[in-house]
Each structure stands twice: as C-alpha cells, then as structure tokens.
Amino acid sequence: MNYPGNLLYSKEHEWAKVDGDLATIGITWFAQDALGDVVFVELPKVGAELKQMDEFGVVESIKTVSTLYSPVSGKVIEINQELAKHPELVNTSPYDNGWIIKVKISNQEELKNLLSQNNYEALL
Amino acid sequence: MLKRTALYNEHIKLGAKMVPFAGWEMPVLYAGIVLEHLAVRDNCGVFDIGHMGIIDISGANALPFLQYLATNDASLLAENECQYSILCNEAGGVIDDILVYRLKGFFRLVVNASNTEKVLAHFASHQKERANVVHRKDISMISLQGHGAKEAFPGLPVSLPHNHTVEWKGIVVSRTGYTGEDGFEFFVENEKAASLWKEILEKNIPPCGLGARDTLRLEAGLPLYGHEYNNEISPIAAGYSWAVKFNKPDFIGKAALLKLKESGAPYKLVGLKLKDRNIPREHFNVLSGGANIGWVTSGTFSPVLKMPVALAYIKPQFAQLQTEVEIEIRGQKYSAVVTSKKLL
Numbered sequence: 001m002n003y004p005g006n007l008l009y010s011k012e013h014e015w016a017k018v019d020g021d022l023a024t025i026g027i028t029w030f031a032q033d034a035l036g037d038v039v040f041v042e043l044p045k046v047g048a049e050l051k052q053m054d055e056f057g058v059v060e061s062i063k064t065v066s067t068l069y070s071p072v073s074g075k076v077i078e079i080n081q082e083l084a085k086h087p088e089l090v091n092t093s094p095y096d097n098g099w100i101i102k103v104k105i106s107n108q109e110e111l112k113n114l115l116s117q118n119n120y121e122a123l124l
Numbered sequence: 125m126l127k128r129t130a131l132y133n134e135h136i137k138l139g140a141k142m143v144p145f146a147g148w149e150m151p152v153l154y155a156g157i158v159l160e161h162l163a164v165r166d167n168c169g170v171f172d173i174g175h176m177g178i179i180d181i182s183g184a185n186a187l188p189f190l191q192y193l194a195t196n197d198a199s200l201l202a203e204n205e206c207q208y209s210i211l212c213n214e215a216g217g218v219i220d221d222i223l224v225y226r227l228k229g230f231f232r233l234v235v236n237a238s239n240t241e242k243v244l245a246h247f248a249s250h251q252k253e254r255a256n257v258v259h260r261k262d263i264s265m266i267s268l269q270g271h272g273a274k275e276a277f278p279g280l281p282v283s284l285p286h287n288h289t290v291e292w293k294g295i296v297v298s299r300t301g302y303t304g305e306d307g308f309e310f311f312v313e314n315e316k317a318a319s320l321w322k323e324i325l326e327k328n329i330p331p332c333g334l335g336a337r338d339t340l341r342l343e344a345g346l347p348l349y350g351h352e353y354n355n356e357i358s359p360i361a362a363g364y365s366w367a368v369k370f371n372k373p374d375f376i377g378k379a380a381l382l383k384l385k386e387s388g389a390p391y392k393l394v395g396l397k398l399k400d401r402n403i404p405r406e407h408f409n410v411l412s413g414g415a416n417i418g419w420v421t422s423g424t425f426s427p428v429l430k431m432p433v434a435l436a437y438i439k440p441q442f443a444q445l446q447t448e449v450e451i452e453i454r455g456q457k458y459s460a461v462v463t464s465k466k467l468l
Contacts, residue, residue, distance in 0.1 A: 036335070037158045039425035040401035040432075058454070060403045062157045062339060062424055 001029045004095055008071065008111060009120035010053070015095065016071040018111060023072045026099040027059065027090060030124055035061035038090040041100060043079040050074060050103060052110045057100070059090065070103065071114055078102040129174030130264045130317035138331055145334055146238035148175040153333040160336035161427045164303055168270025168277075169332035170324045173309070174317065177240030178260040179247070182230035189255035190231055193247070193376060194224060195359060197369040201226035204289045206298060208367050210359045211243065212377030216384055218353040219246055221364075223300065225289060232311075234265070236349045250376075264317040268324060269307035269332075269340075277327050280308055295320065302337065304344025304468065339424050342435060345395060345465035351406060351421045352393060352435055361389035361437065363465060391418055391437035395463040398432040401425075402453045404460070409452040410436050417442050420451065426467060433467050434460070 007015040013031035017024040032038065040060040050056055050070040057068040079101050082089060089098035105111075115123065126149040135142060140151035151172065153160060163169045181189060190198045196209035203226055211219040220239040225232040235243045240259070247257045274282045281290050281297055286306075289298045295316075301307030312320050325331060338348070347353050347362050359368055360381060368381055398404065404423035409416050418438030426433040434451070442449060447462040 036153065037156055040403065042402065060401070060425065062427075063152075063335060065403065065405065 005117045008114035010071040012069040021105045037062045038087045041083045048076045074103040074106040130314040131172045151333040153335045157335035158427045160332035164270045167272035171267040174264040175237035177235040179233045180258045183256040185255045195368040216358040216377045216380035217355040266310045269303040303340035360384045392440045392443040395465045395467045396434040396460040398460045403432045404434040404451045411450040
C-alpha cells in the first residue's frame with residue numbers, strides 16, 4: 001500500500017494531483033484493494049460541471065460497486081478513455097495509468113478541505 | 125466471535141483476505157477473484173469449505189427420517205452415492221438445499237454454513253422418528269475443482285463416477301463440487317486437513333476463496349441459499365422439481381409443492397446477460413415495458429464471458445429464452461436478454 005505525499009485525499013478515498021488549476025483524480029490504493037478486481041468504471045461526460053464531493057461516476061468490481069466523489073469543484077476536461085478497455089488499470093496502477101478524470105479547478109479555496117498524506121493515512 | 129476452520133492458519137500464512145461469512149472467518153480471496161476463477165475454469169484450484177455443516181444421521185430410522193424431511197428419494201441411493209436434496213417447510217419454501225450421502229451404515233448430509241444451526245434445530249423438532257443426528261464438527265471439507273485436477277494431483281481416484289464416494293488414503297473422497305466443473309471433495313479429519321491442503325498446494329494448485337466460489341457457481345447457474353432460495357421460495361420456482369420426488373410417501377412440503385407443480389410457480393429462475401458494462405446486483409428490479417416482472421438474486425461480471433450476468437426470478441411469461449428485458453441499475457434501465465440459468 002502506498003499514499004504518495006504529493007497528492008491530496010478525500011475521506012471517500014479519492015486522490016487529487018493538483019497542478020495549477022488542473023486536478024487529476026483517481027481512487028487510492030486502499031479503495032482499489034477494498035473493491036478488488038475492477039471491471040467497469042462509469043465516467044462523466046467531458047464538460048460536466050462538478051461541485052466538490054459531487055458524485056461523478058461509479059466503479060464496479062466483481063464483488064461490489066462504489067460511488068466516485070469529486071475532490072474538487074470544476075469542469076471535467078478529460079476522461080481516461082483507456083479504462084473502457086482496461087478497467088483493471090485502477091487496480092494495477094491507481095496513481096498513474098489508472099487515473100479517472102481531469103478537472104479544471106474552479107475554486108482553489110476548497111483544496112483545504114482535502115487531506116494530506118499523513119491525515120489520510122491516519123483515517124485508514 | 126467468528127469460528128475458524130482447521131485451515132485458518134494456512135490462510136493467514138498465504139496472506140488471504142479474510143472476511144466474516146455465515147459466522148465464520150473465511151478467505152474471500154488470495155491472488156484475486158478473477159485469477160482464481162479462471163484458474164478453476166482453465167485448469168484447477170482448491171477451496172477450504174470447512175465452514176459447511178456436516179451432519180451424520182444413523183440408526184434404524186435414519187432413512188424414514190430423511191424421507192420425511194427431505195424432498196429427494198434417499199432410498200434410491202446405493203452405498204457410496206450421493207444426491208442433491210432440499211429441506212422444505214410445509215408451505216414448500218426452502219429451509220436449506222443439501223447433499224445427502226449414503227455411506228457405510230449411515231447417511232451424511234452437507235448443509236450450508238449459514239443454515240447449519242437452523243437445520244439442526246429443525247431436525248431436533250422432528251425427532252419422533254428417533255434417528256441419531258450428529259453434527260460432525262471434527263471433520264473438515266476441502267474442495268479441489270477443475271478438469272485439470274486429475275493431472276495436477278496424480279493418484280486421485282479418477283475412475284470414481286460423479287456423485288459417488290470412495291475411501292482414499294483413509295479419506296472419504298466425493299466426485300462433486302459447486303463450480304460447474306469436474307472435481308473432488310474431501311471429508312478429512314480436522315487434524316489432517318492442513319497436511320492434505322499443503323499436499324495439494326505443493327502441486328502448484330492455487331488456493332481459491334469464497335469470492336471465486338461465488339462467481340463460479342453463479343456462471344454455472346447453481347443456486348445459493350439466501351439468494352436464489354429462502355423460506356418463501358420453492359424448489360419448483362428455482363427449477364429443481366427433479367429433486368422433489370412426489371412418488372414417495374409423505375414428506376414435509378409435499379402438498380404445497382404438488383400444488384405449485386400443477387399450477388406453476390409465480391416466478392421462474394433464469395439467467396440474464398447484459399449488453400452494457402453496469403453490473404446487476406441482488407434485489408435490482410427486472411422490468412418489461414416499464415412494469416416490474418421480477419428481481420435479481422445474484423449478479424456479477426462473468427470472468428469467462430466478460431460481460432455482466434445475473435440470476436433472476438421473473439414471471440414465467442417472460443422466461444422464454446432470448447426474451448429482451450430491462451434491469452434497473454441506479455435509476456437507469458439497461459437492456460438484458462433472458463438465458464438459461466446455466467450461463468456458460
């Protein structure tokens with residue numbers, strides 16, 4: 001298990017990698033491990049407007065289903081098309097190739113609602 | 125406090141993910157559900173099923189006792205043979221679905237872990253027949269499943285016919301399973317269970333957890349108590365009329381089941397295949413033309429078919445193969461096609 005120090009985390013087990021006004025979003029190692037084999041990721045449409053902690057999709061695994069919550073507010077500018085063919089990337093590479101969406105952040109202030117690596121790990 | 129099987133320490137050593145199941149602490153997976161599932165379909169895998177209830181019934185009244193309590197005809201069993209059977213209530217609902225073995229001088233039942241206490245209480249309440257009922261907590265079960273088992277584990281009694289048992293290295297072996305594959309199940313004393321388990325793993329046969337056991341039985345269309353069966357669902361609706369023998373003397377549920385057989389059950393168990401990738405889960409509604417026609421009992425993503433599949437009870441007029449129906453998943457309707465409950 002690993003939780004990179006350069007990411008921000010939500011209590012619902014999403015991570016956000018913030019680069020200026022761009023956030024790349026995925027689910028944490030803990031989340032993918034709890035779900036087990038991921039077989040489908042339901043993605044939002046590019047252009048969708050999200051508020052912080054809005055539901056933006058679901059992850060289906062063999063065992064169960066889990067709702068995805070956006071750690072930031074903003075507009076979806078890209079979705080990970082690879083997940084349609086290879087949903088298992090969420091398991092094998094949760095912080096890299098298994099990213100889920102990219103969002104143009106509309107409210108930087110809200111980033112303070114997210115958890116640091118240490119605070120997220122303390123939650124687990 | 126959760127119960128532990130004789131193989132608990134082996135699971136911990138293997139790094140299994142342990143979960144509570146029917147009062148037991150059981151391995152849900154080791155390497156991953158899909159890997160374990162495909163290992164069994166492509167070759168073989170081994171399961172700890174020590175949580176299953178083993179109940180021996182003996183004495184002069186063992187046969188009449190079983191004949192009255194279970195729906196199949198145990199008098200048809202030769203020694204070392206087994207049959208699928210069902211314990212019903214008076215209304216024809218299912219108390220448990222079981223395997224009945226005729227061994228030397230007694231019957232052995234294998235019942236669901238989740239129902240063991242209920243079944244024992246049911247037996248105790250029908251003790252006018254005075255059969256000896258013993259819960260064999262001293263015996264474990266290990267299930268080796270998959271067509272490759274014979275080659276992977278040389279020395280198995282490969283000529284053993286299906287639904288038969290034989291004594292092998294002092295262990296009762298049965299040619300049975302719950303995966304839709306060929307396989308062998310071992311009744312082994314608790315203290316010898318770990319050594320048999322290790323002997324199997326030494327042949328590079330992968331350990332498989334309850335997760336794969338569930339997806340394998342689902343693809344094979346095999347019912348699981350609490351999902352496809354409960355005390356209000358009959359074996360007629362589930363498609364197991366063949367395990368109800370009306371030509372034997374009175375048994376619990378006979379009148380109700382006969383009526384159901386003649387009138388037809390209100391729902392029929394079918395398989396469903398979906399075109400989209402959303403997965404139907406238990407209790408989701410099945411619809412036709414906007415009207416509710418039934419419910420999903422089990423659903424998953426089939427690792428072999430690579431599509432979402434389900435077992436569902438639907439009204440019989442929609443149960444024709446290839447009928448197009450819809451499943452409601454999180455408020456959206458997704459199209460599905462009716463198939464045999466045996467999905468592979």
